[in-house]
Amino acid sequence: MITAADLAAIRLTLELAAVTTAALLVVGTPVAWWLARTRSAWKGVVGAVVALPLVLPPTVIGFYLLVALGPHGPVGQLTQALGLGLLPFTFAGLVVGSVFYSLPFVVQPLQNAFEAIGERPLEVAATLRAGAIDTFFSVVLPLARPGFVTATILGFAHTVGEFGVVLMIGGNIPDKTRVVSVQIYDHVEALEYAEAHWLSAGMLVFSFVVLLALYGRKKEMVR
Amino acid sequence: MKFRFVRLLVAASCIASAVAAHAAEVQVAVAANFTAPMQKIAAEFERDTGHTALLAFGATGKFYAQIKNGAPFEVFLAADDKTPARLDEEGATVPGSRFTYAIGRLVLWSAQPGVVDDQGEVLGRGDFRHLAVANPKTAPYGVAAMEVLRRLSLADGIAARLVTGENISQTYQFVATGNAELGFVALSQVMVDGKLSGGSAWQVPAGLYDPIRQDAVILAAGRDKPAARALADYLRGDKAVAIIKSYGYGL
Numbered sequence A: 001m002i003t004a005a006d007l008a009a010i011r012l013t014l015e016l017a018a019v020t021t022a023a024l025l026v027v028g029t030p031v032a033w034w035l036a037r038t039r040s041a042w043k044g045v046v047g048a049v050v051a052l053p054l055v056l057p058p059t060v061i062g063f064y065l066l067v068a069l070g071p072h073g074p075v076g077q078l079t080q081a082l083g084l085g086l087l088p089f090t091f092a093g094l095v096v097g098s099v100f101y102s103l104p105f106v107v108q109p110l111q112n113a114f115e116a117i118g119e120r121p122l123e124v125a126a127t128l129r130a131g132a133i134d135t136f137f138s139v140v141l142p143l144a145r146p147g148f149v150t151a152t153i154l155g156f157a158h159t160v161g162e163f164g165v166v167l168m169i170g171g172n173i174p175d176k177t178r179v180v181s182v183q184i185y186d187h188v189e190a191l192e193y194a195e196a197h198w199l200s201a202g203m204l205v206f207s208f209v210v211l212l213a214l215y216g217r218k219k220e221m222v223r
Numbered sequence B: 001m002k003f004r005f006v007r008l009l010v011a012a013s014c015i016a017s018a019v020a021a022h023a024a025e026v027q028v029a030v031a032a033n034f035t036a037p038m039q040k041i042a043a044e045f046e047r048d049t050g051h052t053a054l055l056a057f058g059a060t061g062k063f064y065a066q067i068k069n070g071a072p073f074e075v076f077l078a079a080d081d082k083t084p085a086r087l088d089e090e091g092a093t094v095p096g097s098r099f100t101y102a103i104g105r106l107v108l109w110s111a112q113p114g115v116v117d118d119q120g121e122v123l124g125r126g127d128f129r130h131l132a133v134a135n136p137k138t139a140p141y142g143v144a145a146m147e148v149l150r151r152l153s154l155a156d157g158i159a160a161r162l163v164t165g166e167n168i169s170q171t172y173q174f175v176a177t178g179n180a181e182l183g184f185v186a187l188s189q190v191m192v193d194g195k196l197s198g199g200s201a202w203q204v205p206a207g208l209y210d211p212i213r214q215d216a217v218i219l220a221a222g223r224d225k226p227a228a229r230a231l232a233d234y235l236r237g238d239k240a241v242a243i244i245k246s247y248g249y250g251l
Helices: A004-037 A043-055 A058-069 A074-081 A091-117 A120-127 A132-143 A145-160 A164-170 A180-189 A193-222 B002-021 B032-049 B060-068 B082-089 B140-151 B155-161 B168-176 B226-235 B238-246
Strands: B025-031 B052-058 B075-077 B099-104 B106-110 B131-134 B162-165 B182-186 B200-203 B212-218
Touching: A004 A043, A004 A091, A004 A145, A004 A180, A004 A193, A043 A091, A058 A074, A058 A091, A058 A164, A058 B168, A091 A132, A091 A145, A091 A164, A120 A132, A132 A145, A145 A193, A164 A180, A164 B168, A180 A193, A180 B060, B025 B032, B025 B060, B025 B226, B032 B052, B032 B099, B032 B168, B032 B226, B032 B238, B052 B060, B052 B226, B060 B082, B075 B082, B075 B226, B082 B212, B099 B140, B099 B226, B106 B140, B131 B140, B131 B168, B140 B155, B140 B168, B140 B182, B140 B212, B155 B162, B162 B168, B168 B182, B212 B226, B226 B238
Parallel strands: B025 B052, B025 B075, B131 B162, B131 B182
Antiparallel strands: B075 B212, B099 B212, B106 B182, B106 B200
């Protein structure tokens, strides 16, 4: 059955996914906007960096994060100098790792949505003397709404499904870094297959429902 | 057309003979903490017997799940004695083939010199942010580490500063990268040729934890495989025992 530790892991996972998704929308929107509009030679480079987590194994990301965020790594030295301490083994550290890990799942749908808007609505807005910020909130956001919904769902779901990165930089601390996927791994390792089944089945149903919501919605839009 | 068929036959027979030449292979599942000594032993084993040991390293619990679900491992070197015993009971092994190949030793280690004193008093002083241990739920070295903390009456005070690696390799990684100032790892991980490879360490006295018996067993898949039997014998031979001891294991 579901234990108190399992529930704590579920709550932590949802918190992590929510905070990560919010952070991703804030960070990802300007990046996606820039990628959609720019003619800069750097577009390819930035696009490739954003897409890296799609192809890199989580062990590579996790290992480099552990080294980079650690006391001898560049990010670790920066966070220490800023008085923030070190990020590994903290919730904030997991958020940083997850933001990087789920970045393409938010940036790419947004970029596609922004590109689909095209020049015309922006030119119209400009002739009506709308400023850049006004244009963004009154024209771009409503038009790109489906992209934002897709980005939010994918960013959230992908973070819930994260394992390798969290395992490497989390340290498996109850209520702080022990998320559902790690809890399942622990159950399997400890041969507690009944508990593992409960949580795994929950994950399976959750993931299916999320994707069903996503793809079901897409179909309606086509009609 | 005819030529093509002949060529195909030749190719097929080449492959068949190549397979025959490599027939004396043995697939081995090895506990992560035994990685370094096993690589050395496997090289010696190949030189002395002509058999090749194909090594897979990982967590003992994961290997158990894989073996129960048809993994083709023929010999299993576990990190504990419970898992091989359980496989024995469940009929997944060659009966009577189980033996202790190493006794693990626990060490409190820091990657930096001067952090861990040779009495382990740093634990009581508590001037560190993170102490890494292997997960006591899944790793025998984690069980032993928690036992040491309990016997030193430090378990409660330190609980908030514990970070847990999924296995002893990950625990070592936490300490080696400096993210945890110190941690309980396997002596075999920080010892090379009888000497500490770096940093500072306290070898935990054997009286503070139950011995970490690591058992090996020939699995059902290795029943009629001479190479599997040969490896089990080789592990008990003088050469292998010397290598095992040089990495700080007891026997």
